[in-house]
Amino acid sequence: MQRTPSQTVGPFFLDALIHAGDESAAQPASAMATEIIVLEGVVADGEGNPVGDAFLEIFDPFAPNSGTHSNADHHIESAGFARAATHANGEFRFITHYPGAATDRQAPVAPHLEIMIFARGLLKPLATRVYFDGDAHNEQDSVLNAVPASRRATLMARRSPGANPSHWKFDIRLQGASETVFFDF
Amino acid sequence: MLQTDAMDVTQREPIDPPYRFDAYGSSRLRVPREPLLPMPGAVRSLRGPVYGDGKVAPHDADLTRQHAGGPQGERIIVAGRLLDEDGRAIPNALIEIWQANAAGRYTHKGDQHNAPLDPNFSGNGRVLTNAEGNYRFVSIKPGAYPWRNHANAWRPAHIHFSLFGFGYLSRLITQMYFPGDPLLPHDPIFNSVPTDKGRAALVSRFDLALTEPEHALGYRFDIVLRGAGATPMEK
Ligand SMILES: [Fe+3]
Secondary structure, three states, X not given: OOOOOOOOOOOOOXXXXXXXXXXXXXXXXXXXXXXXXXXXXXXXXXXXXXXXOEEEEEEOOOXXXXXXXXXXXXXXXXXXXXXXEOOOOOEEEEEEEOOOOEEEOOEEEOOEEEEEEEEOOOOOOEEEEEEEOOOOOHHHOHHHHHOOHHHHHHHEEEEOOOOOOEEEEOOEEOOOOOOOOOEOO | OOHHHOOOHHHOOOOXXXXXXXXXXXXOOOOOOOOOEOOOHHHHOOEXXXXXXXXXXXXXXXXXXXXXXXXXXXXXXXXEEEXXXXXXXXXXXXXEEEEOXXXXXXXXXXXXXXXXXXXXXXXEXXXXXXXXXXXXEEEEOOOOEEEOOOOOEEXXXXXXXXXXXXXXXXXXXXXXXXXXXXXXXXXXXXXXXXXXXXXXXXXXXXOOOOOEOOOEEEEEOOEEEOOOOOOOOOO
8 A cells, every 4th residue: 555645744733742741751760770861952944043843753762661651641652752842942852861772683773862853844754863972882883883974973962061960962953054964764 | 774674665656745845935944955864774663652542532532522612614524544554454543633723723823824713623633543543533624724835825724644653664744635625736735745646645535424414524534654664673
């Protein structure tokens, strides 16, 4: 069967899709040992203007119990999954866990989160990944290594000094200078 | 993670719109110009998030009964089946919808169209598919609305749909249109879909069997999501 084509999310999704609490993928302490982190950043367009009407979904494929129901406060109950809209200044903010390292068919996989971006102007979602700057596993990650070295930094969240829980900054540039690396959806 | 084991989708007829579609003005500054990297093989076979049924209340699927009174407009029933490319029904899947009211106005505070709001209509709905992948909403037919994409630009009547399937990459956001809408040939968003077959798949079908006497017109809209790969990643 031929699948149904994608259309833009448009500018008016907020009341339907964005609910308080959905920006958190944090689980009860007993369910997960790794630290809680804040992942935040700004989405900007090809002229550097903030994109204030986008939303993002993050998914941690290795979250404990991923694929099961978890967060009781969530409208969307799935471990490792969260959704957040950007504000007028382009900023988004997630609360999640520092993801774990893994192996895929014996190949090492560095800690990362999958990200989808939806916005007016996007006729289909953009798919990217966030890795964590300084993580010892990054060097061996085959996906990261397949990204041209000059663009690899666009997939890297950087730790902001001082904050507790730790805050990681990940800006997304949809187009232009330092355009984020996106994967073919 | 080797690309050699991944299905080569680039050889097939394109189904989705391209990112860059200049007739749709908002796309110009928001789409990548650098080449896209191949989707990692592990993501192609990644299982998507799943949902509990605790958060979906019965009135979430009936947009005409979310307020004290009934909304203005022509009552409709929108129903269909959620399937994957292999024809498998997708049970217990979350479907979220949003739409303008009968006058073509969204409740969203950013909607500047001077058509009236309807105090009895919010335009947001949620439902879970049943064991056979079927879903059903009750609503009112949305109005067309103007936008500023080009001179005298009007969106055809549509309902926005957000869907999840078995695989992470089965995620879909789309729009359902109504048969015979004279605005369809003029709409760049609808016409960003590259094939006749693809565009036809976005137009619901009037269904007399779904229509309820003295109550509401029935429109059928089946949705097909990308199939899931087989191999989940190892921990
Ligand atoms: Fe719309």
